[in-house]
Amino acid sequence: xxxxxxxxxxxxRREVRAFLAAELPPALSHKVQHRQRLGxxxxxxxxxxxxxxxxxxxxxxxxxxxxxxSAIEQHIFEEEAADAGxxxxxxxxxxxxxxxxxxxxxxxxxxxxxxxxxxxxxWWCQGYSEPGAGSxxxxxxxxxxxxxxxxxxxxxKAWTTLGQHADWIFCLVRTSTxxxxxxxxxxxxxxxxxxxxxxxxxxxLDGEHEVNETYFDDVxxxxxxxxxxxxxxxxxxxxxxxxxxxxxxxxxxxxxxLKRLEQVARRETASSGRxxxxxxxxxxxxxxxxxxxxxxxxxxxxxLSAEAKDAKKGLGPVASVLKIKGTEIGQAIFELTMQACxxxxxxxxxxxxxxxxxxPRVGGEHAAAAxxxxxxxxxxxxxxxxxxIQRNIISQMLLGL
Amino acid sequence: xxxxxxxxxQALQDSLRRFLTKEYDFEKRKHxxxxxxxxxxxxxxxxxxxxxxxxxxxxxxxxxxxxxVDTMLIMESFGRALVLxxxxxxxxxxxxxxxxxxxxxxxxxxxxxxxxxxxxxxFAHYEQGSRYALxxxxxxxxxxxxxxxxxxxxxxxxSGAQAGKLIVSARTSGGARDRTGVSLFLVDRGAPxxxxxxxxxxxxxxxxxxxxxxxRVGADALLGQEGAALPVIERAVDLAIxxxxxEAVGAMDALLETTREYLKTxxxxxxxxxxxxxLQHRMADxxxxxxxxxxxxxxxxxxxxxxxxxERRRMVSSAKALVGQSARYVGQQAVQLHGGMGVTDELSxxxxxxxxxxxxxxxxxxxHHLALVSDGxxxx
Numbered sequence: 122x123x124x125x126x127x128x129x130x131x132x133x134r135r136e137v138r139a140f141l142a143a144e145l146p147p148a149l150s151h152k153v154q155h156r157q158r159l160g161x162x163x164x165x166x167x168x169x170x171x172x173x174x175x176x177x178x179x180x181x182x183x184x185x186x187x188x189x190x191s192a193i194e195q196h197i198f199e200e201e202a203a204d205a206g207x208x209x210x211x212x213x214x215x216x217x218x219x220x221x222x223x224x225x226x227x228x229x230x231x232x233x234x235x236x237x238x239x240x241x242x243x244w245w246c247q248g249y250s251e252p253g254a255g256s257x258x259x260x261x262x263x264x265x266x267x268x269x270x271x272x273x274x275x276x277x278k279a280w281t282t283l284g285q286h287a288d289w290i291f292c293l294v295r296t297s298t299x300x301x302x303x304x305x306x307x308x309x310x311x312x313x314x315x316x317x318x319x320x321x322x323x324x325x326l327d328g329e330h331e332v333n334e335t336y337f338d339d340v341x342x343x344x345x346x347x348x349x350x351x352x353x354x355x356x357x358x359x360x361x362x363x364x365x366x367x368x369x370x371x372x373x374x375x376x377x378x379l380k381r382l383e384q385v386a387r388r389e390t391a392s393s394g395r396x397x398x399x400x401x402x403x404x405x406x407x408x409x410x411x412x413x414x415x416x417x418x419x420x421x422x423x424x425l426s427a428e429a430k431d432a433k434k435g436l437g438p439v440a441s442v443l444k445i446k447g448t449e450i451g452q453a454i455f456e457l458t459m460q461a462c463x464x465x466x467x468x469x470x471x472x473x474x475x476x477x478x479x480x481p482r483v484g485g486e487h488a489a490a491a492x493x494x495x496x497x498x499x500x501x502x503x504x505x506x507x508x509x510i511q512r513n514i515i516s517q518m519l520l521g522l
Numbered sequence: 523x524x525x526x527x528x529x530x531x532q533a534l535q536d537s538l539r540r541f542l543t544k545e546y547d548f549e550k551r552k553h554x555x556x557x558x559x560x561x562x563x564x565x566x567x568x569x570x571x572x573x574x575x576x577x578x579x580x581x582x583x584x585x586x587x588x589x590x591v592d593t594m595l596i597m598e599s600f601g602r603a604l605v606l607x608x609x610x611x612x613x614x615x616x617x618x619x620x621x622x623x624x625x626x627x628x629x630x631x632x633x634x635x636x637x638x639x640x641x642x643x644x645f646a647h648y649e650q651g652s653r654y655a656l657x658x659x660x661x662x663x664x665x666x667x668x669x670x671x672x673x674x675x676x677x678x679x680x681s682g683a684q685a686g687k688l689i690v691s692a693r694t695s696g697g698a699r700d701r702t703g704v705s706l707f708l709v710d711r712g713a714p715x716x717x718x719x720x721x722x723x724x725x726x727x728x729x730x731x732x733x734x735x736x737x738r739v740g741a742d743a744l745l746g747q748e749g750a751a752l753p754v755i756e757r758a759v760d761l762a763i764x765x766x767x768x769e770a771v772g773a774m775d776a777l778l779e780t781t782r783e784y785l786k787t788x789x790x791x792x793x794x795x796x797x798x799x800x801l802q803h804r805m806a807d808x809x810x811x812x813x814x815x816x817x818x819x820x821x822x823x824x825x826x827x828x829x830x831x832x833e834r835r836r837m838v839s840s841a842k843a844l845v846g847q848s849a850r851y852v853g854q855q856a857v858q859l860h861g862g863m864g865v866t867d868e869l870s871x872x873x874x875x876x877x878x879x880x881x882x883x884x885x886x887x888x889x890h891h892l893a894l895v896s897d898g899x900x901x902x
């Protein structure tokens with residue numbers, strides 16, 4: 122047993138660091154480090170830089186233009202990128218729809234869609250949840266009726282994250298009402314410019330426009346945009362969620378944010394007048410998070426190593442362990458960061474999150490994002506299959522209850 | 523990174539588990555716990571024959587030169603079966619200290635008998651009023667001709683009434699909490715001036731209060747350098763902590779298993795209670811806590827070997843804190859899920875819970891070790 126990087130992994134880490142030092146634009150990193158607002162152009166810029174280096178898709182096999190990195194190498198890359206303040210790559214194309222297209226899509230779909238995801242030309246969003254079908258996805262009602270060479274789609278999707286920027290949406294739609302609710306679902310790729318699609322913002326509790334409601338009104342989708350077989354979409358959806366939940370462990374991001382919290386605690390002042398870090402009660406909470414995150418990191422590495430040994434097995438239900446713990450730790454970091462800022466976190470100054478803002482502030486620069494982050498990140502335990510649903514999965518699949 | 527075990531490690535663990543399943547079931551364990559001595563000489567002998575007792579001992583003294591990762595595998599299996607035999611005091615602490623700082627003569631005299639299962643050891647260190655502070659040593663060792671005279675009292679000496687030899691910490695100089703001036707001595711339990719009061723611990727194990735009244739030992743009783751024992755003690759205790767973390771994981775595994783079976787068989791309102799979502803979620807959280815603890819037991823086993831003492835401290839304390847918290851959670855919830863049966867003496871669940879509670883307290887509880895990690899942040 123050896124918890125250190127191997128010689129190859131060390132060399133790889135150095136290579137990634139050198140790349141980040143040379144290619145990550147300092148202005149972009151500054152925005153990320155200070156939790157300022159990122160625009161669509163920031164994500165596209167970074168994706169373009171990665172693509173140029175051949176690292177556009179850390180999780181893809183080489184045959185599709187990916188890096189062919191092992192799961193551990195991907196983890197090292199994500200950890201280093203997060204530490205350097207690189208923006209998160211957009212999951213929806215790279216990590217969510219692409220693996221489905223690779224595994225279940227046909228050659229034409231692979232050739233048409235994958236290169237554009239890699240280059241950042243196409244921005245994808247996800248059409249899974251609906252007003253009446255969140256974590257209980259099987260009760261979704263958006264329908265697609267086959268008419269000649271088209272499906273006609275009608276219904277409404279909710280929580281379409283960053284859908285306001287999207288070129289394409291991958292949707293779960295009902296193509297049959299026969300049998301079990303899971304059985305009549307299909308997986309469709311839909312052009313967001315199609316007539317009949319309306320996108321309306323849903324403003325989140327931190328005041329940000331991050332998600333949308335997407336309406337489909339007699340939207341015509343060519344049948345060649347069906348992935349795999351009709352009515353087999355549930356299988357593909359479950360496959361996708363397994364991919365998503367490892368990412369939701371988010372270890373690299375949390376490590377950086379915890380480091381930042383430690384810095385905040387050295388700058389902020391406790392009621393005693395001493396630096397907050399010297400307050401034992403506060404410091405114990407910080408120590409607890411460090412311990413919890415270290416345990417999660419090792420748990421993640423154990424899972425990834427096991428997967429590397431037997432790739433066919435896939436991640437399976439253990440991904441739910443990572444999702445629950447990762448999101449709980451993330452939420453605790455945001456909460457403690459807000460707490461560290463004291464009442465300075467109470468001011469609502471969204472303009473202070475814009476890059477280049479030089480107006481008046483309340484408290485330090487870090488205080489502007491603290492409460493908004495806390496409010497917004499309550500979503501972590503809800504999306505991607507709520508943590509309650511994850512506990513159902515663990516109890517049924519891992520414990521056999 | 524590599525989380526796998528070698529073939530030898532896997533084989534040793536497999537045979538140990540087979541042995542314990544066959545020879546150390548819950549009823550047998552209960553019987554052993556209630557015997558006068560509190561462990562079984564037969565089982566101890568068999569563990570010696572399997573090579574388990576010599577695992578961490580160098581080959582030159584009849585051992586297998588194993589690492590803390592090997593100890594982890596053994597302790598995890600012991601945790602599952604609630605093994606009472608004094609592996610921690612004799613092998614991890616006793617043999618570990620002699621191996622690390624003993625003279626050639628001391629190694630020859632002690633290590634082979636330990637590996638053969640012929641000698642039990644105890645580490646007499648903690649004192650009344652020390653709580654978990656390892657530097658607190660009020661027991662004195664005064665020079666007397668060629669040798670020393672030891673006086674003082676030691677607390678919670680694991681196997682203190684069973685061991686043939688004690689390793690006693692005592693001050694050769696300095697005040698009660700100085701970091702220098704602590705020395706280690708090998709003392710026969712039967713030596714004149716050594717008295718003890720043995721007792722049963724909450725988990726059915728054995729410990730003793732030990733008194734030393736003008737105990738005279740020769741110069742050859744000094745273990746390691748005079749006055750420089752504290753770092754040696756700290757490392758030995760860290761090895762014991764790493765071992766305990768692994769034992770806790772084994773006990774948590776066993777609790778998960780037995781609780782799961784109980785939820786599948788016990789019926790209420792016409793269905794197995796495992797069908798109730800609130801209980802399913804509790805079990806899911808117990809599984810998560812156990813997996814987090816397993817990761818940290820691995821961290822402890824690997825990082826306890828670190829040359830960097832600050833890194834070792836941070837990692838071992840992180841592990842003990844998280845494992846202690848997980849042990850408390852999994853133990854308490856398992857009892858709760860067993861309902862009324864969980865608070866009886868009849869089920870293994872109650873005994874696993876008690877052992878986990880004891881493990882959390884031994885060598886510093888979760889709060890103590892979290893505070894060490896926390897205070898480490900001040901120097902960052």
